[in-house]
Amino acid sequence: MTVRGRTRIDAQYGLLTSIASEARVSLSTVSKVVHRRHDVGAATRARVEELLARHGYVRPGEQDPSAPRQIIAVFRDLSGPYTLEVVRGIVDAADELGVDVVTGTTGQRSISKWLEECVALDAAGLIIVISMLAEDDQRRIVEQRLPVVLIDPLSAPSHDIPSIGVTNWSGAREAVQHLLGLGHTRIGMVAGRSHSLAGAARLHGYRAALEEAGVAYDPAIVRSTDFDFEESLIASLQILRSDDPPTAVFAASDAQALGVLEAARQHGLRVPENLAVMSFDDTLVAAMACPPLSAVRQPFEELGAEATRVLVQLAEGRPPASSRIELATELVLRTSTSVRRPASTG
Structure with a gap:
């Protein structure tokens, strides 16, 4: 106690x-x-x-209506559009439920320390966003029955710990099918790391679309990086300098797609005339890119809101019907993709 x-x-x-x-x-x-x-x-x-x-007496086991309930939301960092949009969903949903939100990062404080903080603050529970959960932390959560919900965990959690994400595989498959429908058969990919559940699912969706269309998978035009601009820029330049470069590139995140756009500029390629670029995320930067990015849209605010609702229910002793919840993605088309044009013979 x-x-x-x-x-x-x-x-x-x-x-x-x-x-x-x-x-x-x-x-x-x-x-x-x-x-x-x-x-x-x-x-x-x-x-x-x-x-x-x-006198405002509260019976044991009953919620004190005058006591502010808190939840804690922990991110890897608090920079970037992904964090901004997810945290907005958490805060808005918490406000509707009459719950306060404490935010923090794993930069200076480990997940195990945040679990201790959750108990010390007598918080209703903890939302952990895009983090690797160690076995000891998972064991503690399960054994102590700590209310914890994960958003986009990097590794598969225990079945007893609810997690929320999106339909990464089908979203990626739909994106590549769109590029195939535009006539592109040479489609590269800047993928996420294989240890990331989301990154692996998006790569598998990419490969599934190619296989269904009878297009051979070529590892020479696929690179795996963090969801990062600088790494993507380097990887994209390698892809574009291959012996048989792609006419389209699918990026596993908006940050990586921006790296593809910059690589195309440095390589003297116009988008979408010489290279179609498709992204996954559709954060605020996608529409502001030059040209605006076609993208698979994640419902970021709903991710945060759903995690908050599940966490509050969990804290009240009502576990979710399923330990894994996936929200649907949506294909958003802008001007970074177009019909494949024949190579110039001039």
């Missing part, structure tokens, strides 16, 4: 003693009313109930 919890119990006990004195009954009689025992006279019960309500 936390210090805060013990202090609250001591205060409640002192309040019951005062109510017993004011009602001119024994403390045991007040206790019987609190526990809704039937062996108390109607008039005495009514008098004690009125005093309990007047």
